[in-house]
Amino acid sequence: MTAAQRIQENVDRILRLIMGFLDASKAEGGESQQLATSVALNAIITEVARQQTVDLWSNDLTVDLRLDPNLPEISGDAAQLERVFWNLMSNAIKFTAANGKITISTEAVRDQVCVKESDTGIGISKDEMPLLFSEFRRLKGASTTEGSGLGLDIVKNIVKGHGGTVNVESELGAGATFLLHFPIAGKPPVSRGEQQRQGIEQFD
Incomplete structure (x- = not known):
């Protein structure tokens, strides 16, 4: 790597960190709650996967998109939602070994749009699970990867807004699955009672 490439890499890393802090600030400030436009999640997920093509290729990973062609739209901020799926896919790439696979599926269930992202990565231990969405917290397996530890906190705040x-299912050494539920446009927010009926474990 040349000196110019190293400088550019450091600039890109700093910009990603700044964008992370800005996104966290927006989410906490409630800006993502201004749900004014209809958003097609399939299009956002497809675009994020396209943007990550180089990282997927350089890490010898494949991505499998299983998107419901009749998926209803949701109400929201497309840029903020793109950040959600960018962060989730970036984490999957970081923690999945070569020849691994990332699978993203979408479907409509009752009044909700459901997105599932699974990977064949290192997984998450049970004792670390409650810390997963905490601000500035990083998992033990993250010690050799770059980042501020804000990624999943941003995801949680934007989705909540x-x-x-957003919830996770994982075992150490067995990959991780992130489950996201959004209300279909014009429907009420996803309630805690509905999550309990579906058997979804919630992390606050």
């Missing part, structure tokens, strides 16, 4: 929920 859109009336949705």
Whole structure:
């Protein structure tokens, strides 16, 4: 790597950190709650996967998109939602070994749009699970990867600001699955009672 490439890499890293702090500030300030436009999540997920093509290729990973062609739209901020799926896919790439796979699926269930992202990565231990969405917290397996530890905190805050929920299922050494639920446009937010009926474990 040349000196110019190292400088550019450091600039890109700093910009990502700044964008992370700005996104966290917006989410905490409630800006993502201004749900004014209809958003097609399939289009956002497809675009994020396209943007991550180089990282997927350089890490010898494949991505499998299983998107419901009749998925209803949700109400929200497309840029903020793109950040959600960018962060989730970036984490999956960081913690999945070569020849691994990332699978993203969408479907409509009752009045909700459900998104599932699974990877064949290192997984998460049970004792670390409650810390997963905490601000500035990083998992033990993150010690050799770059980042501020804000990624999943941003995800949680943005999704919550859109009336949705985000949860995770994982075992150490067995990959991780992130489950996101959003209300269909014009429907009420996803309630805690509905999550309990579906058997979804909630992390605050």
